[in-house]
Amino acid sequence: MATGGLQSRANIKHCLFIMVPVLLAGYLMTNTESKLADILFTAIADSYLQVSTFVAATFLLFYGVEKLLNIDATAALRKATVWQVPVAAALGAMPGCGGAIIVVTQYVSGRLSFGSVVAVLTATMGDAAFLLIAQEPMTGLAMVLLGFVIGTVSGWIVNFIHGRDFLRGETGKETDIEHINEDASTPFLDGIWLVIMLPGFILAGLLAFQIDADALLANDYLDKPASLLGVLGGVLAITMRLAPQFGIKGDLAFSGCGSILRRTIADTNFVTVWVVGAYLAFDLSVYFFAIDLKQVFSGYTIFSPMIAILIGFLPGCGPQVLVTTMYLAGILPLSAQIGNAISNDGDALFPAIAIAPKVAVVATLYSAVPAVIVSYGWMFLVE
Numbered sequence: 001m002a003t004g005g006l007q008s009r010a011n012i013k014h015c016l017f018i019m020v021p022v023l024l025a026g027y028l029m030t031n032t033e034s035k036l037a038d039i040l041f042t043a044i045a046d047s048y049l050q051v052s053t054f055v056a057a058t059f060l061l062f063y064g065v066e067k068l069l070n071i072d073a074t075a076a077l078r079k080a081t082v083w084q085v086p087v088a089a090a091l092g093a094m095p096g097c098g099g100a101i102i103v104v105t106q107y108v109s110g111r112l113s114f115g116s117v118v119a120v121l122t123a124t125m126g127d128a129a130f131l132l133i134a135q136e137p138m139t140g141l142a143m144v145l146l147g148f149v150i151g152t153v154s155g156w157i158v159n160f161i162h163g164r165d166f167l168r169g170e171t172g173k174e175t176d177i178e179h180i181n182e183d184a185s186t187p188f189l190d191g192i193w194l195v196i197m198l199p200g201f202i203l204a205g206l207l208a209f210q211i212d213a214d215a216l217l218a219n220d221y222l223d224k225p226a227s228l229l230g231v232l233g234g235v236l237a238i239t240m241r242l243a244p245q246f247g248i249k250g251d252l253a254f255s256g257c258g259s260i261l262r263r264t265i266a267d268t269n270f271v272t273v274w275v276v277g278a279y280l281a282f283d284l285s286v287y288f289f290a291i292d293l294k295q296v297f298s299g300y301t302i303f304s305p306m307i308a309i310l311i312g313f314l315p316g317c318g319p320q321v322l323v324t325t326m327y328l329a330g331i332l333p334l335s336a337q338i339g340n341a342i343s344n345d346g347d348a349l350f351p352a353i354a355i356a357p358k359v360a361v362v363a364t365l366y367s368a369v370p371a372v373i374v375s376y377g378w379m380f381l382v383e
Contacts, residue, residue: 039287043279045230049213050321052237052272053204055101056197058094059264062102067260081113085159088116089151092123093144095133095208100124100346101271107359113164117359119155122367123147126346128324130208132337135328143341150342150370158366167359183269184243185262193240193265196233203229237272240265274315274353282319301333305375308336309368312343315353320344333383339375343368 092100103120106112125132125143133140158166203226206213213226222228300307311319320340327337345364353360 035287039283040280041227041231043283044234044276045224045227047272047276047279048230048234048237049200049204049207049226051275052234052268053197053200054095054208055271056264056268057201058102059267060260063260063263081164084113084116085119085155086148086152088112089119089123089148089155092120092151093125093148095125095129095144100126101267104349105267113155113159114162114166114359114363115155115157115159115164117363118158118366119151121151121345121349121363122154122342122370123151124344124346125341126320126344128320128341128344128346132324132328135210139334139337143338146338146374147341150374154366154370167362183240183266185240185265189236189240190261190265193233193236194261196229196236200229200233234272234276237269238276241269241273282314304332304336305339305379306372308332308340309343309371309375312340312345312371313364313368315345315349320346333379335375335379335383338378339371342371342374 088103091103094100100120100123103112103116107114107117125147129140129144132143203213206216207226214224217225219225308323311323314320323332323340323344324337326332327334343364345367349360349364
């Protein structure tokens with residue numbers, strides 16, 4: 001009887017827990033007239049559908065391959081010192097930020113070299129790669145290949161100059177990334193998380209190729225069903241991630257297990273918090289300070305690559321997607337797109353900022369060096 005009572009109370013607590021994202025999503029949906037509510041709704045939905053879904057898919061693939069082949073990929077990378085950098089660059093060159101996030105989290109865990117971090121941050125183009133490949137496939141694939149080559153060379157040079165353990169003291173040896181990513185996990189909550197994420201994968205694929213999922217699925221009851229799903233998933237991820245800060249630990253025995261799904265959920269929730277924060281910081285800055293990036297670029301062609309490179313310093317994929325959109329619209333030259341593609345770090349920078357800010361800053365500054373050389377080289381020699 002006592003055990004049944006405890007289980008009943010646990011189920012009630014879980015239901016109340018789930019009500020947080022449901023109520024917030026409902027509030028945002030019914031207050032679309034409010035500009036701030038609309039910004040919040042859009043930022044959370046975009047973060048989840050355009051970033052978190054791809055991050056989760058990459059983690060599932062990565063951890064799944066480890067499990068299926070019974071290998072420790074990170075241990076193999078750690079031993080293969082010569083191949084660490086090109087493998088890291090290849091993960092970064094993959095469209096989206098999932099591969100890059102894996103490399104960064106493994107570096108702060110003490111497992112990979114600093115050159116691998118520089119390689120992956122230089123190679124990654126983040127979610128802007130999906131947009132560019134969809135609209136201009138040859139240009140998009142050229143950017144992916146360029147990022148891989150420049151990332152590999154940059155990583156090798158940095159390792160040669162500084163050594164593998166440069167700035168390692170800023171993170172500490174073998175940081176327990178899984179402990180850092182602890183969230184409120186139970187079989188019930190993870191089940192709800194998965195139920196939301198599965199259709200999220202499909203919607204993310206549609207959005208990656210510029211298909212308006214809301215317009216496609218709109219009905220008499222919901223104008224934005226895809227975005228609503230994104231808000232529900234995003235708020236649930238944030239709630240699970242922040243719950244331990246308020247004393248809600250979930251099922252500690254369950255949260256400690258190392259299953260593929262549990263590791264994926266914990267790591268994805270960790271990234272989602274930072275991604276949503278970055279999207280909101282950018283969107284609210286544009287709203288409150290009336291920033292017009294088109295006006296910034298207008299009339300300053302010679303400075304456009306440098307401005308695009310500086311925008312690449314901003315964490316997150318939102319600003320980088322905007323730069324790519326402006327390139328596709330003919331507002332920016334290809335040299336600016338090249339500079340941004342090399343300098344931007346997408347969402348991979350969030351884990352590094354959270355755990356080792358100095359490492360994050362130095363690594364992203366290093367990625368700016370080849371961005372300046374290649375973008376202005378293209379401008380003066382080709383354009």
